[in-house]
Amino acid sequence: MSIKSEEISALIKQQLEGYQDELNVEETGTVTYVGDGIARAHGLDNALAGELLEFSNGVYGMVQNLESNDVGIVILGSYDDIREGDTVKRTGRIMEVPVGEALIGRVVNTLGQPIDGKGEIKTDHTRPVERKAPGVMERQSVSEPLQTGIKAIDSLVPIGRGQRELIIGDRKTGKTSLAIDTILNQKNQNIICIYVAIGQKESTVRTQVDTLEKFGAMDYTIVLSAGPSEPAPMLYLAPYAGAAMGEEFMFNGKHVLIVYDDLSKQADAYRELSLILRRPPGREAYPGDIFYTHSRLLERAAKLNDKLGAGSMTALPFVETKAGDIAAYIPTNVISITDGQIFLDSDLFYSGTRPAIDAGSSVSRVGGDAQIKAMKRVAGTLRLDLASYRELESFAQFGSDLDDATKAKLARGSRTVEVLKQPLHKPLAVEHQVLILYALTHGFLDKIAIDDILRFQDELIAYVDGSHDDLLDVIRKTGDLPDTDKMDAAIQEFADQFQPTKVEDESTSK
Amino acid sequence: MSLDKMTIAKRYSKALFDLAVEKEQLEPVYDDLQQLKQVFTEVPNLEQVLGDVRLNDEQKSAIIENLKKDASVYVKNLIQMVYDYGRISNVMDIIEQFTVLYNEYNHIAYANLSTAVKVDSDQKQRLADGFAKRIGAKKVIINSQLDPSIIGGAVLESNGLIYDGSIRSKMAKIKKMLLK
Numbered sequence: 001m002s003i004k005s006e007e008i009s010a011l012i013k014q015q016l017e018g019y020q021d022e023l024n025v026e027e028t029g030t031v032t033y034v035g036d037g038i039a040r041a042h043g044l045d046n047a048l049a050g051e052l053l054e055f056s057n058g059v060y061g062m063v064q065n066l067e068s069n070d071v072g073i074v075i076l077g078s079y080d081d082i083r084e085g086d087t088v089k090r091t092g093r094i095m096e097v098p099v100g101e102a103l104i105g106r107v108v109n110t111l112g113q114p115i116d117g118k119g120e121i122k123t124d125h126t127r128p129v130e131r132k133a134p135g136v137m138e139r140q141s142v143s144e145p146l147q148t149g150i151k152a153i154d155s156l157v158p159i160g161r162g163q164r165e166l167i168i169g170d171r172k173t174g175k176t177s178l179a180i181d182t183i184l185n186q187k188n189q190n191i192i193c194i195y196v197a198i199g200q201k202e203s204t205v206r207t208q209v210d211t212l213e214k215f216g217a218m219d220y221t222i223v224l225s226a227g228p229s230e231p232a233p234m235l236y237l238a239p240y241a242g243a244a245m246g247e248e249f250m251f252n253g254k255h256v257l258i259v260y261d262d263l264s265k266q267a268d269a270y271r272e273l274s275l276i277l278r279r280p281p282g283r284e285a286y287p288g289d290i291f292y293t294h295s296r297l298l299e300r301a302a303k304l305n306d307k308l309g310a311g312s313m314t315a316l317p318f319v320e321t322k323a324g325d326i327a328a329y330i331p332t333n334v335i336s337i338t339d340g341q342i343f344l345d346s347d348l349f350y351s352g353t354r355p356a357i358d359a360g361s362s363v364s365r366v367g368g369d370a371q372i373k374a375m376k377r378v379a380g381t382l383r384l385d386l387a388s389y390r391e392l393e394s395f396a397q398f399g400s401d402l403d404d405a406t407k408a409k410l411a412r413g414s415r416t417v418e419v420l421k422q423p424l425h426k427p428l429a430v431e432h433q434v435l436i437l438y439a440l441t442h443g444f445l446d447k448i449a450i451d452d453i454l455r456f457q458d459e460l461i462a463y464v465d466g467s468h469d470d471l472l473d474v475i476r477k478t479g480d481l482p483d484t485d486k487m488d489a490a491i492q493e494f495a496d497q498f499q500p501t502k503v504e505d506e507s508t509s510k
Numbered sequence: 511m512s513l514d515k516m517t518i519a520k521r522y523s524k525a526l527f528d529l530a531v532e533k534e535q536l537e538p539v540y541d542d543l544q545q546l547k548q549v550f551t552e553v554p555n556l557e558q559v560l561g562d563v564r565l566n567d568e569q570k571s572a573i574i575e576n577l578k579k580d581a582s583v584y585v586k587n588l589i590q591m592v593y594d595y596g597r598i599s600n601v602m603d604i605i606e607q608f609t610v611l612y613n614e615y616n617h618i619a620y621a622n623l624s625t626a627v628k629v630d631s632d633q634k635q636r637l638a639d640g641f642a643k644r645i646g647a648k649k650v651i652i653n654s655q656l657d658p659s660i661i662g663g664a665v666l667e668s669n670g671l672i673y674d675g676s677i678r679s680k681m682a683k684i685k686k687m688l689l690k
Contacts (some may be wrong), residue, residue: 015688024674024683042516043670069516217516
């Protein structure tokens with residue numbers, strides 16, 4: 001390729017022709033205070049709330065407080081070389097982040113800048129970080145399922161596309177793993193995933209990205225990370241930036257899953273900057289508008305009507321509890337905003353029930369409508385079974401003399417718990433989930449030893465996949481159960497040839 | 511909660527200004543305050559000394575009496591009142607706010623002019639007249655300084671607004687346009 005110098009100068013000439021010489025009038029203020037990620041500036045009489053400002057060292061800030069004598073500004077970047085007396089310029093713009101297909105597969109920060117070292121993100125689309133959520137007429141009710149691939153969720157607390165389902169639990173109860181597994185299961189489901197890590201250790205985020213890459217999930221995922229070493233404003237704005245990236249896809253008729261991991265850290269960051277901005281503290285020292293920060297964020301998750309392309313954004317916000325206390329301020333707030341919650345219990349987690357979903361206190365308020373028919377039919381009684389099992393379990397500890405019906409109920413219950421266990425990073429397709437739950441509710445597992453259940457499940461799936469794929473095909477295509485006689489026959493066929501690990505008397509196995 | 515110095519300065523200066531306008535004493539009060547300002551700038555620690563709790567009242571009163579000596583009645587009262595209320599450390603802010611009110615009242619604007627080469631008084635006058643017409647002021651007082659880094663043209667700064675007509679910013683704009 002040869003470059004001709006006259007071509008370049010012609011191009012520059014053309015561009016220079018379009019240059020308009022005009023007097024540059026800028027409105028400025030003077031910094032009177034800097035510290036802890038915020039600044040106050042005197043002047044800037046006409047600045048608007050939420051407007052972007054530029055400091056003399058090139059760092060941007062966002063107007064948060066408009067007071068009689070000065071404005072409170074959150075600094076979006078390094079505030080080390082901003083000094084008292086520096087000038088701040090108005091830009092007349094509001095904060096926007098880059099959006100679009102180019103972001104998929106990338107790890108970015110709150111400003112949409114790449115932090116994965118894979119070079120520049122080439123997109124000219126941007127969206128404002130704060131945007132009013134779609135209104136009543138722009139929505140429609142949730143109708144399509146979002147398959148998480150986790151048996152306990154898809155059967156007991158199903159999630160629909162456009163729903164907001166809170167995942168709540170103590171530290172180290174597998175919240176993040178649940179999200180990562182859900183993202184892994186969205187492969188080939190035509191869903192774009194956004195994982196927003198707020199205040200998560202950089203090393204943890206790195207591990208999650210590695211996991212996602214290993215399972216090929218980065219092909220449809222954006223990771224947005226605001227690490228704990230970044231200033232509080234970045235943590236506060238991260239979920240809004242993620243939501244803006246998701247909205248771009250949603251309004252283009254696509255389906256989006258967005259995970260906010262986690263909102264309690266975002267609330268802490270917002271509390272920090274509100275206190276430094278001298279806003280009056282309320283309960284637990286959170287500012288008065290902490291409810292609004294979360295409600296306006298989660299309200300942006302929606303299922304749009306057909307006229308707008310029927311796109312959806314499903315939100316999975318996380319909240320960390322302290323010692324299982326879901327009655328604290330932030331948990332109760334977010335529970336009341338979302339369409340249901342999945343409660344992870346640390347006792348269950350340490351007793352080996354993983355995922356440690358507490359079926360009793362987990363609910364999904366709209367997801368039931370989105371469940372496929374086959375799943376509805378096999379999982380309909382599961383919740384009640386589990387509840388009565390838990391009740392009987394504590395009762396049965398007192399006496400050993402139980403009638404046969406009770407024994408059968410206990411046996412079924414313990415097998416249900418066993419079936420709902422699932423190893424890490426092994427999401428199951430919905431037809432496989434239906435298959436094993438069908439086997440459970442139709443009593444095929446009652447004779448299998450507890451320890452053999454998961455092996456039975458894996459081998460059953462492999463067997464039916466191999467020799468009776470037509471049955472699974474019916475579930476996949478119609479969403480309804482195939483002919484029950486055929487199902488029974490296929491499962492019986494496999495059960496007959498299943499080799500138990502240890503041959504022992506059924507009554508001693510529990 | 512203690513009030514910040516801006517609020518204090520605004521309150522005291524507005525009271526003094528209203529009083530001066532009412533009693534038609536604006537010019538003498540303004541002149542006195544400018545002199546007072548000069549005293550405080552010439553003796554940089556004066557504000558601190560007067561606000562210092564380690565000195566006793568008598569020692570400070572002597573200085574206050576001295577300050578009041580030649581002032582007109584309203585400025586005299588102001589000094590005494592500000593001192594009695596323990597706001598003597600805000601005196602400079604009060605004077606500054608008073609000047610803002612005074613300039614607003616008389617439609618006087620101040621501007622900082624930066625140029626790469628020295629401008630003569632005729633140019634300055636023309637610039638001041640042009641600027642006064644633009645912002646609707648009766649009189650513009652220009653304080654000019656040399657700043658070779660802007661290469662050419664002029665930068666005018668007034669009341670929180672920067673009118674940037676420098677070669678430096680034009681070149682930055684062209685650079686941005688070409689790099690896009």
